[in-house]
Every structure is written in C-alpha cells, then in structure tokens.
C-alpha cells in the first residue's frame with residue numbers, strides 16, 4: 515500500500531530550570547569535570563523540580579510544538595509519548611498529557627524504546643497518518659531520568675538528565691517538506707547491557723531489596739558504545755540511500771546525544787563534516803527518548819537547516835534499539 519507523504523508541522527522542547535554541573539557532581543560522587551568532559555563531552559544536565567513528572571515536561575514541549583504547527587489541541591487525534599520513565603506504570607504518560615492539553619479527541623498511548631523512542635513514535639505516526647487512519651499526531655520524547663538514577667554510581671549518574679521534545683505530524687501538502695525514509699530495528703539478545711533491572715514484574719522492589727537501587731539505570735558502557743556506533747552508522751546509511759541522497763545533500767545530522775565520542779565516530783563514518791552535526795549534549799547530557807527530539811527542535815529554531823533542505827536523525831538505545839530518519843524539511 516502506498517502511503518501519503520507526512521510532514522513535521524512544528525516542534526517544541528522543554529528543559530527544567532535546575533542545572534546540575536560537573537562541578538556539582540564532584541561533590542556527590544568520586545568524579546571530576548575533566549573525566550566527564552573528556553569521556554562524554556557532557557558539562558551539565560537539567561533536573562526536574564520536586565513534583566514535576568515526565569508528563570509535565572512532555573506537556574510543556576507539546577504546547578510549543580502545537581503553537582508552531584498552528585494546530586489546536588482539540589484537533590489532535592493521536593498522541594504518542596516515548597518514555598522509559600513514565601509517570602506511572604499504568605495508565606500511560608500520554609493519557610496524562612492528553613488530559614493536560616485537553617486534547618479530548620486524541621487516542622493516547624506510550625511506547626518504550628529507550629533513546630530510540632522518539633523516532634519509533636515518528637515511524638508509527640507517519641504510517642498511521644500516511645494510511646489515512648489519523649490526521650494530526652503529536653509525538654513526544656520525554657524523560658525524568660533523575661528519578662531512575664543511582665546517585666551513588668559514578669558510572670551512570672554523570673550521564674543522564676531530564677527534558678522533553680515534541681513534534682506535530684500531519685499529511686504533507688504540495689510544496690511542504692516530508693519524511694523521506696525511516697529505518698527502525700531491535701536486538702533483543704542485548705537486553706542485559708543496558709537496563710533498569712528492578713521495579714517491573716521480573717524483579718519487583720520489596721522491603722528486602724529496597725536499598726539495592728535496582729530501579730535505576732545500569733549499563734555496560736563499553737559494550738553499549740561499540741553497538742551504538744555500528745547500528746547508528748548502518749541505520750543512517752540505509753535511510754540516506756533509500757531517500758536517494760548522498761552525504762553532500764545533507765544539511766544537518768541530528769544524532770542521539772549520549773556521548774560526543776560516539777557522535778564524532780558517526781560523523782567520521784558517514785563522511786559528514788563536524789559542523790553539520792548537531793550537538794547539545796554538553797548542556798543537557800543524555801535525556802534518552804527526549805534527546806533527539808530536543809536536538810531537532812533546537813537545531814530547527816537555530817536555523818541549522820531551511821525548508822527544502824535534507825536532514826538525518828539517528829538514534830540508539832536500550833533494547834537494544836536503533837532508528838534513523840531522512841527528512842526533507
């Protein structure tokens with residue numbers, strides 16, 4: 515079945531006010547600004563306020579995307595929130611967002627694909643809109659990772675931050691941009707190298723294990739790094755080819771914001787100059803599903819690419835999952 519083309523009509527992002535710098539972390543765990551900067555490129559991250567949940571961050575980002583798209587919340591018929599830090603295990607965080615926005619007509623649900631979630635949501639929304647099932651979709655990547663971080667573990671607590679990014683998708687009209695090609699993938703054999711082991715049905719939190727901090731992110735960093743470079747390179751190459759593009763046709767690459775060394779390796783393997791690769795992880799750290807969504811919004815608002823130019827988004831996360839999108843803006 516051929517699908518109607520789908521465009522990104524507006525983007526938005528929201529970062530909580532509180533800034534946690536590397537210097538602040540030096541007072542919490544045995545680390546240094548030098549180690550964090552040289553190994554990751556991260557200088558600071560944002561932390562949600564007491565009482566501020568993932569749906570609150572998501573709602574703020576969504577309002578900005580809706581305003582830019584000039585679409586009223588009541589005209590939305592689909593809301594997908596990508597998150598691994600939901601407000602509650604059930605109902606879905608998207609349901610709280612639907613209520614906050616008073617988007618009464620919208621079907622709302624979450625997807626869990628870690629850092630790849632926003633592009634997974636994009637692929638779902640574009641297929642559902644392209645097939646004619648829905649008209650106006652709001653996709654959001656939102657995380658309050660600070661609530662699932664072991665603040666005594668220097669291997670992980672320096673990496674993550676909170677935030678949200680959103681986009682409104684609808685059918686592309688004549689003369690508008692469109693999503694050209696998408697690729698999403700999963701390798702379930704690697705669930706053990708990056709996960710939140712506790713708090714689910716496999717390992718409920720009990721009085722006996724409450725102090726073990728099992729409901730926090732755990733990662734074999736080197737393994738994840740290796741897979742990230744390979745999978746992101748392959749996914750990005752595929753969508754570029756499928757879209758009929760070459761490296762020279764790409765105005766900007768917007769990669770997952772986990773580690774500057776991963777980003778540099780991807781740019782190198784795609785033979786893209788570093789000035790065409792968007793980076794904001796020094797300000798926000800890794801915000802998982804929110805990262806590429808926030809980066810897309812910031813890059814667009816900073817004028818890194820114009821209408822008619824091509825961009826490539828590429829991500830990687832727990833699952834393992836990966837995804838890429840080639841988009842004519």
Ligand code: ACO
Nearest residue numbers: 545549628629668669672735736738739772773802831832
């Ligand atoms: N400060 C100081 N020293 C530290 C810190 C810290 N914060 N953290 C670890 N170290 C130490 C380690 O203990 C180790 O010491 P040792 O040699 O005495 O044992 C040493 O530094 C080296 O540690 P490595 O793990 O070898 O460091 P590496 O260079 O691999 O960097 C990192 C670690 C930054 C985590 C990197 O592997 C990475 O970025 N991996 C990929 C992460 C990623 O992409 N995640 C994406 C998905 S996230 C998601 O889906 C939610």
